[in-house]
């Protein structure tokens with residue numbers, strides 16, 4: 622896979638050490654344009670730290686990250702979001718007191734251009750159409766005007782993911798989007814991501830413990846163990862990998 626698209630997102634020998642804890646310890650992988658990559662591995666193996674090191678949330682100990690052939694190592698989250706890179710967090714990040722639609726509008730605010738343009742545009746800064754499109758796709762239209770905090774956890778999780786797509790990102794990193802949502806919603810979310818990917822393009826990197834979701838969604842999977850890359854390949858290759866079975870799927 623790395624040979625096909627070496628330059629969209631390229632992570633090279635990335636490390637994040639906390640004293641003697643090697644949370645991420647020399648990870649390299651590539652993500653191609655419009656590719657969906659899954660990241661699996663047992664609790665505490667460094668998946669979230671990998672995302673945080675890629676996305677400027679924490680400073681990596683060493684290694685490099687480049688996006689579209691430009692170095693983004695250590696760049697701020699704001700800088701990265703302006704380059705078209707978005708993320709979701711492992712924990713829910715919605716504004717509970719705002720309506721579902723306003724949550725989406727806020728998530729797009731940073732990307733509508735200059736202050737002058739924002740001042741002279743419609744009150745929703747032109748983001749309404751995009752918000753409505755995503756509300757429809759994420760099956761949130763009926764609850765668009767409800768307070769987000771009053772909805773079931775699963776629906777709030779969908780809002781969280783939809784918010785990441787408001788700026789029409791070129792790359793999105795999703796940290797456990799299925800955590801806490803029921804099986805039918807997991808299938809729904811997978812279908813939504815497939816639709817978004819095929820209609821709007823964009824690459825996704827998805828951390829998940831839900832194997833069924835990852836195996837069906839991601840043609841390219843990396844498996845981590847203790848901060849390192851244990852295996853990389855197609856779902857079939859990962860399923861058949863002796864080390865993965867021992868370290869993770871066998872658990």
Ligand SMILES: Nc1ncnc2c1ncn2[C@@H]1O[C@H](COP(=O)(O)OP(=O)(O)OP(=O)(O)O)[C@@H](O)[C@H]1O
Pocket residue numbers: 639642643644662663664665666667668669670671711
């Ligand atoms: N700020 C920190 N200081 C010290 N150790 C940390 C810090 N952040 C993470 N770690 C350690 O780094 C390791 C990797 O943690 P991380 O949260 O990245 O794992 P994870 O694969 O995302 O786990 P999970 O599947 O449970 O979300 C763990 O041992 C964790 O305790």
Ligand SMILES: [Mg+2]
Pocket residue numbers: 668669670711
């Ligand atoms: Mg994590």
